[in-house]
Amino acid sequence: MTRRYSALSLFKEGLAGQTGWQPAWRSPEPKPSYDAIVIGGGGHGLATAYYLAENHNISRVAVLEKGWIGGGNTGRNTTVVRSNYYYPESVELYGLAHRLYEGLSRDLNYNVMLSQRGMVNLCHSTAEMEVGARTVNAMQINGIDAELFSPEDVRRVAPIYNFSAHARFPVFGGIWQGRAGTARHDAVAWGYARAANRLGVDIIQNCEITDFIVEGGRCRGVHTTRGAIRADRIGMAVAGHSSVLAAKAGFRLPINSYALQACVSEPVKPILDTVVLSPGTGVYVSQSDKGEIVIGGGLDRIPSYAQRGNLPTLETVIAGLLEMFPIFGQLKLMRQWAGIVDVVPDSSPIIGESPLPGLFLNCGWGTGGFKAIPAGGTLLAQLLATGKHNDISRPFDLDRFASGRLIDEAAGSGIAH
Amino acid sequence: MQLFPCPFCGPRDETEFHYGGDAGNARPDGVDVPIERWADYLYLRTNPKGTAREIWVHMNCGEFFVMERDTVTHKVLSSTALGGEHAA
Amino acid sequence: MTASRLATGGSAIDRSRPIRFSFDGAIVHGFAGDTIASALLAADVAVVGRSFKYHRPRGIWGAGVEEPNALVDIGGSVAATPNTRATTEAARDGLVVKSINATPNALSDRNAFxxxxxxxxxxxxxxxxxxxxxxxxFEPRIRAMAGLGKVDTGWTSPGPADQINHHCDVLVVGAGPAGLAAARLASGAGLTVTLVDDQPKPGGSLGHRTSxxxxKPAALWVEETVAELAQAGHLILPSTTAFGIYDHNLVGLNQRHRDGRPDTLWRVRPRQIVLATGAIERPLPFANNDLPGIMSADAALAYLRRHAVLVGQRIVVATNNDSGYEVAEALAEAGAEVTLVDIRRDGAPTAPANVRLIAGRSLAAADGSLRVQAVTLDDGTRLDADCVLVSGGWSPTIHLFGQARGKLAWSEARAAFLPGDPVDGIAVAGAAAGAVSLSEVFAGVGTAIASLGQTTTAVPRSTGPEATGGILAAWPMPGSKGRIWIDYQNDVTVKDVELAARENFVSVEHLKRYTTLGMATDQGKTSNLPGLALMAAITGRTVPEVGTTTYRPPFTxxxxxxxxxxxxxxxMAPVxxxxxxxxxxxxxxxxxxxxxxxxxxxYGGNADAERSIAxxxxxxxxxxxxxxxxxxxxxxxxxxxxxxFVDFIYYNTMSTLKPGRCRYGFMLSENGVVFDDGVLVRLDEHRFVVSCSSSHVAAVHARLEEWRQDRFGRGAVYIHNATAEMATLTVSGPNARKLLETLDLGLSLDDADLPHMAVSHGSYAGDEVRIARVxxxxxxxxxxSIRADRAEPLWAHLRHAGRAFDAVxxxxxxxxxxxxxxxxxVIGKDTDGTTLPQDLGxxxxxxxxxxxxxxxxxxFTDEASRGDRLQLVGLTVPQxxxxxxxxxxxxxxxxGRLRSQGFVTSSYQSPTLGRAVALGLIERGAARHGETIDIQHLGKIRTATIAPPCAFDPAGDRLHA
Incomplete structure (x- = not known):
């Protein structure tokens, strides 16, 4: 059986009809108890399990997924990886994720197709350039690569942008992060799943939590559609449905669930080599390796758990896209979908122990969870393993809402997540 | 495109409305309110999957109202003017 | 030549209107009414493009929206559209058509290796x-090989596309037998009907199937029914595809035009929907089943009867159901040598005239390089063929039903997913509901209309010969020999599905994402079901246990x-x-x-803006x-x-303000952050005017309304936004009063009567004016402030009178x-989303x-009480x-680390002071006046000294000068 992935093993398997590959992960029956349970088989949950085993030597771990792994927001996002944040706390968090992403394919032995093609956040006015300068300076001070782009710089990386005199959102410049880019979203989930499985983690799909087992005021396990499963340390990473599980555990969260839509065009030959975000249209766009133009925009403005697209948001987003890139007016929409995201008042994640002792949270990533997966996993794993915050996760504890110490990137830089 | 029933204007496109938060999230007054209680009011949300009671405003007429709807199916169950004098 | 245009026939084409276009540089002749695909077939163009991954040669598969293979780039600076389906795009004179994913052309592709x-x-x-x-x-080279068509960078928009909102009682999707019958019944029930169909002409399968x-002959029935619907005033939209059912049953339609206009988007809000969307023919699994010349059997019949194109001379028709028989018979009648291979040994109909029938056999493999040359049966028999037509059964087109969250039900007898429990306001009829014979179709239409609560009148009757629903499922099987394609466009074969299963990608969504099955531009219309049936077979599950992927818009x-x-x-976002x-x-x-x-x-034009401003x-x-x-x-x-009310809204106490006076204050958000600032004017005891920042008017208005309705009640406070009604012209400077005194404003400008922070009323040219000294x-x-429509004379007057004072x-x-x-x-510039009022002093x-x-x-939170908050300061730099x-x-x-301690928010060269002035938010800034700090910008550091915010006339004497 072939375990390791490489060009050589692919070649050898090619000669053998590709018949020697092992399952990327097993599908075992759940055991009655584990050292730790991670609820949610998305990127964050699978990464948590992997780092529990890899960093903390805790491998009696179950990942419980109500559907199929990677089927939530991990498989529904626009795959942007970046760490161009304003506040030092955010920079520490997303910087950790970004660094881990840079070594992830080799760490996991799974090509997650990190493509560091750079990303430009456009500035459409003098006022936006001033805020852009403030943001770039903050990033440079905090040790994140960032440049303030001139219009000529923008033209160099995105020559097909609408530079006409009649453009509704003219380019005054932009904020550039060269290390930013995209990754293959499914591969991140599968890569973590495969690596965690190799370290002994049980990945259990089609296993929905029906209730929490609470004894002596602590969370001691979960009831599931596949029976009771016990553990003294339980983490949840169920973006979009955090409030639903919180309700089962008896508390509320500072979260509203909203649909975030995305769509892709039919695939075309390479035409856009970088990631472009316009604050004027709220649209961000890149081209996938398959050739599809991958388009994201703002949240739907109606709280929802329906994972489906609709016309009003789509029309606004597409109109914005064509204002930015008029030549995309010859393309066709191929697929439209939506994910449900946790929206928190300060648009920063919540990492820490929940009001129910023994149950730890990784939620509230809003529209930006994908880029943070390695950090979310690392930090939740540390919390589960030690019961204590890493310095990086401490500021993101739930207690910030009572203290008022919010980490509101939009408030600081005017750039939403 | 969802149709929301404004208690004053009748069924209108969703784009004319703005979400205003959980219904029944009463504001605690005073500087002596425990900070946890204040933070609950400011930030904690029920966020139900299923039937929700919410405050909405119809931006065209400016009126706020309570709407009950299902957050999964998007079926609208009821809408009532704030104060109830124009209950649908 | 193997495929050819017959001398006569073709219901869709107009032989009196020849057209020509180019394909990969060669001229192709056709007739009005041809699709690009039918014209290419008539010209015997077998290879029309290359597949996504392996660059395999690909020919035309179908005759409709399900087409996985025949995608082409349409060129031209206005017409350019990459990845156009040749099977649905009208052939127009002068089109420049190019194959996709092929360099230099479809026949010889450099990447075929x-x-x-x-x-x-x-x-x-x-x-x-x-x-x-x-x-x-590696990525750039891989990307260059991926992708399909090319974006034309010289393209210019032909102008905005139309969007139309539309209402009707019943929207019928599909104008085949079921749709036409449903539309007629709905019309008979007195309802307004909109009937849409993706083909240029109504009729659906009746356009090429005999019945x-x-x-009456079906064609006549179609004609009469359409005429009757038109006569009754119903809207009939041909060349229009219903691509999505969204929330509350809003339906999106894509209407195509043949005159070069951009497609039209229709947003239809029907009370009820009838889905009569038909069914899509499936391929059969055999080795090399992707070769050019292997086509959908039904498509071949459509090309024959609609376009008079005979797709081959020596044709093998392979089928597992009855629908191939009529195809075989018609092709034989048109002059081809036809062999019919039916998987079914028992229960198959008798052989049609002039057709050789081989029952109980299936295709094992096809041979050929750039087009099919022969097939081998499962018993080893080899049959030469220049065209192989396959019918692997029919998949009901239930995409829209799925989008509307309809649950699907598996039918073993029909080897297909059918619509399950009904969805509110939606009925499914015809082949989309699994009907095979016309009798079934019409019976189902009656039931469908009844299910919508409508009384039905006479349902049409099928009076011709009919096919049966008998089918012997022929799914791809694990362990099959050779390369058997499932998804043609994305090059997914049986072995790929087996690999996915081996690696535990057995969930249907994992299967899709891992292998890319069904993710191509056709969204798996022909491939999804065979793929998941194969996964079911590999994993020992039933097809419904494997389930389907989510149906997402757009359908096409x-x-x-x-x-x-x-x-x-x-x-866009109008200013x-x-x-x-x-x-x-x-x-x-x-x-x-x-x-x-x-x-x-x-003012002063664009030249030397800086100097004009100074x-x-x-x-x-x-x-x-x-x-x-x-x-x-x-x-x-x-x-x-x-x-x-204003006391509650403002941070500052406002109720103590006297009528006729103004007070500056902050509005906060509930989180304490300064949301807006401005002057509140008290006109009289019960009337205030909130002056807010220009960009915040709508948001402030909304907040006032929210608090009013939530906390104060409609009877206690009334709010009126008068921003757009009035123009406000400001006169400022040492000579402001002198200038105003030259106008007759009907009020005293004496400082005793109108001191700073007071308001007074006068009139100008008969219109009331409000003058505030702020x-x-x-x-x-x-x-x-004056009525907006009367502001111009006042402005002109001020400018004219200003000349005497050197006004600017x-x-x-x-x-x-x-x-x-x-x-x-300025809020939002000198403050951010964390600034509390105490930070501004x-x-x-x-x-x-x-x-x-x-x-x-x-x-009063911990955060609000921190000692190191950012506070508003002035910043000075050396002269x-x-x-x-x-x-x-x-x-x-x-x-050892560089830390930010705040930032510069506003900075200008002051022409009056002759030096630079700046404002900033700096940590503990209010207590650090006089301290010099480092200021970093794009890596460079200079110094500045913290100062009070006010750099000019700190005593405020000039307000009264």
């Missing part, structure tokens, strides 16, 4: 390699331009405009957008300046509880300098106020140095 390496690049191979040194190294309805690709419609350029815009333009104003308003940035700012201080401040928010708060410049200022008209940029000299803030209300107000409790860059940060080193 990839197919020889296919064993090394199975499904998802890229996850297993390209990790060292990193993916981005008899109510004793829809031009992006359709969704955008006219929302481009100035119609607000000043009543006096044209007057300012005539005065040489240069306009810029500020917070959604288009306002004069400065000149305006200097002269404003010397004599008198005129400024159009009409964007200023003016929201009236009226009623018996108005005073109590100042954003630090100089004596008068804000004159100033734009917003000069005003920004004047207010910065004074340390006056306004501590009093927080510590002293007794009553409740918005945001109060949040001013002669350039202004600090706005956005530069104050920095210090702590624990």
């Amino acid at each position: 990839l197919d020889r390496f296919s064993r090394f690049i199975p499904a998802a191979f890229y996850y297993k390699t390209f990790m060292w040194p990193d993916w981005h190294m 008899e309805i109510d004793g 690709p829809v031009p992006l331009a359709s969704f955008a419609g006219a929302r481009g350029a100035e119609l 607000r405009r000043l009543p006096l815009e044209s007057v300012h333009r005539a005065s040489g104003a240069v306009f810029q957008e500020y917070g959604g308003w288009l306002r004069p940035a400065h 000149d305006e700012a200097r002269r404003a201080r010397q004599s008198v300046a005129l400024f159009d401040g009409s964007t200023l928010g003016k929201i009236e708060v009226i009623g018996p509880n108005a005073a109590e 100042s954003f410049t630090g100089d004596r200022s008068y804000e004159i 008209v100033i734009g917003l940029e000069a005003l920004m300098i004047l207010r910065a000299e004074k340390g006056f803030i 306004v501590e009093g209300p927080r510590t002293k106020r007794q009553g409740e107000f918005v945001g109060r409790r949040s001013l 002669g140095e350039a202004p600090l860059p706005t956005g530069a940060h104050g920095v210090r080193r702590s624990d």
